[in-house]
Amino acid sequence: MAKDMTLLWGPGSPPCWRVMIALEEKGLQGYNSKQLSFEKGEHKGKDVLAINPRGQLPAFKHGNITLNESYGACIYLEEQFKGQGNKLTPENKAELALMYQRMFEGQSLFYDRFVPEGERHDSAKQRFAGQLKDEIKLWEGYMQATGPYLAGKSFSLADVIVFPVIAFLFRFGLNEEHFPKLAAYHNTVKDRPSVKNTWPPNWKDTPGMDALKNL
Template sequence: MDSSAPRGSWPLGKVLKVFPDKRGLVRSVKLQTKTNIIVLQLTIKPWPRTVLWGAGSTPCWRIMIVLEEKNLQGYNQKLLSFEKGEHKSKEVMDMNPRGQLPSFKHKNYVLNDSYAACMYLESQFSQGKKLIPDCPAEQALMYQRMFECLDFHQKMAIVIYYNWMVPEAERHDSAVKRNREDLSAEIKLWEGYLQKASGSFVAGKNFSLADVVFFPSVAYLYRFGFCEERYPNLAAYYNSLKDRPSIKASWPPTWLENPQGQDLLKDL
């Protein structure tokens, strides 16, 4: 039986009442048949979606936040280890020849870019939270902040992972200094955006895809020792969203196991 069928259209009888769970998914139905009233318990099949992901990866986190916001829990997922090189396994390479995570599949459609996957999910599923506003002005700001976040994340990543990305013989103190200055300027830009924002979110009064992509990068700042007092608007933004149900449900498990991060950004 299709749990998405409208009331009155089920073949066994007239629907008198539906019993949803806390996520709004129908779990049982009371029906009026020709002879009596019955209650059917429904088995919810796994969603035809698969996510191969790595803990602490901001691109992975973005997709998982959207899945939570859209009430698409119950998808197939597999946590893989970057340290063990599992992102280069045949399972991943078959979905993503770049050997990167996330790898996302819905039906026979594969989307390995987190922005593409998030926008696809929003366009295909109307349930749950609406993540792209209808208002042209709000939508324009959302897209601007959403794609601008790529600059923010790139500048943060080169500071955090400089020693991992750059061979020792090619490292220079001047490059480290320049990278940190670039990140500092970028952070000040976003601090200003949040100060002028019309609501509690990065692109308006409502949580949107801009927050989906921005929050994981902000969380990374604090994971690496970023000072809350120096940038009060960023701190307020982080603290207001870190307990949002979709974010808590998808919080990196390695961060839960080891809440104490590093202090690489404490002086930024």
């Protein structure tokens, strides 16, 4: 039980979700979990600011230690709880390197770039859509080459960190037929207990979006 840990999180946020998956994988259930609403602006509230001066979620504490950066929190949890729960770093050097490669490449997969209304351009929108499509094609190729998981044979920190982003793409309508390997990966990992137990509550029983259906 992880009574000395506190996580403030918002539903549907990949950075929050990956920390929740890491906690589950390491057998750290029972932490103080507080769900906040982005819509209501609760991520800018006092509770969050006391832990994360950026007013962003996740806001995470382990005892007196604060670690709000989701990548950092996942790596830290794996290191500090090596012998507990599921091992998330491959022994094999080549798979370990691939884990780091994919983990950080995952930052190129994110597509939500907010632009204020007066600064929006069709040219930018088209360019971003094109870039995102190219990026997703790259990942489709990765899954073809090295599955079933992102770093090869075993579920690793790369999956903990990047899966929420991939789930987000499908939630926003990514077409399974256009990206069958990625879809198979998504469908496998979504049934993993750590992922199922932390599935965004606001995604249950509500329809997904179709913003990406034509990619």
